[in-house]
Amino acid sequence: MADDADDKEHRRITDLGTLKALAHPLRSQLYRALIVARTATASQLAEQVDEAVSLVSYHLRKLADHRLIEGAEPRSGDGRERWWQPASDEVSIHSEDFRDAPEKAAAHRAASRLFHEQRGDLYRRYLDERLTWGPEWNSATSDSEFLMRLTAGELSELTEELSAVLRKYEERGRAAEAAGETEGRENVALHVYGFPFRT
Numbered sequence: 388m389a390d391d392a393d394d395k396e397h398r399r400i401t402d403l404g405t406l407k408a409l410a411h412p413l414r415s416q417l418y419r420a421l422i423v424a425r426t427a428t429a430s431q432l433a434e435q436v437d438e439a440v441s442l443v444s445y446h447l448r449k450l451a452d453h454r455l456i457e458g459a460e461p462r463s464g465d466g467r468e469r470w471w472q473p474a475s476d477e478v479s480i481h482s483e484d485f486r487d488a489p490e491k492a493a494a495h496r497a498a499s500r501l502f503h504e505q506r507g508d509l510y511r512r513y514l515d516e517r518l519t520w521g522p523e524w525n526s527a528t529s530d531s532e533f534l535m536r537l538t539a540g541e542l543s544e545l546t547e548e549l550s551a552v553l554r555k556y557e558e559r560g561r562a563a564e565a566a567g568e569t570e571g572r573e574n575v576a577l578h579v580y581g582f583p584f585r586t
Contacts, residue, residue: 399481400479403490403494405455409450410497410498410502413442414446417436418450418455420436426470427470429468513528542581553579
């Protein structure tokens with residue numbers, strides 16, 4: 388999202404080149420698809436995004452150039468296809484890393500808008516398909532808005548606490564899948580925004 392940290396679990400993106408690499412509409416879509424799949428080939432990802440394999444391969448190499456993704460162990464006997472995986476379990480982008488120059492601030496703003504639009508598209512797709520998910524998933528789905536009066540410090544603390552809870556559930560899901568407990572599991576997106584506003 389480039390710093391020099393080798394932490395497989397978390398990568399904080401701090402350089403403009405890496406931010407711009409990820410903030411390309413198709414690349415961010417491919418990156419999200421690879422996070423969900425954990426490993427995939429360009430052909431598999433091309434089917435998901437409805438693009439040519441050659442174009443997808445090009446953009447995957449660009450993501451790899453910035454160490455956002457990396458080669459993975461082959462999952463089939465076909466040695467012609469390259470497998471990819473995310474280079475870290477999560478990435479983060481913080482506005483304070485891009486405030487020191489107008490070009491960096493503008494790139495961060497554009498990236499944030501793109502990611503927000505793509506998240507919105509994902510939720511709108513769920514709304515369009517809601518009836519196909521059945522009552523159990525529709526009851527489990529949440530759509531909430533909380534309006535509070537907080538200090539900046541309290542908002543930071545709230546964000547950290549929510550992140551810890553989300554990581555706990557993410558780790559639980561990965562452990563269950565590693566143990567072969569896949570029954571009833573689906574991909575779930577949870578988007579949390581915390582920001583100030585004035586009326």
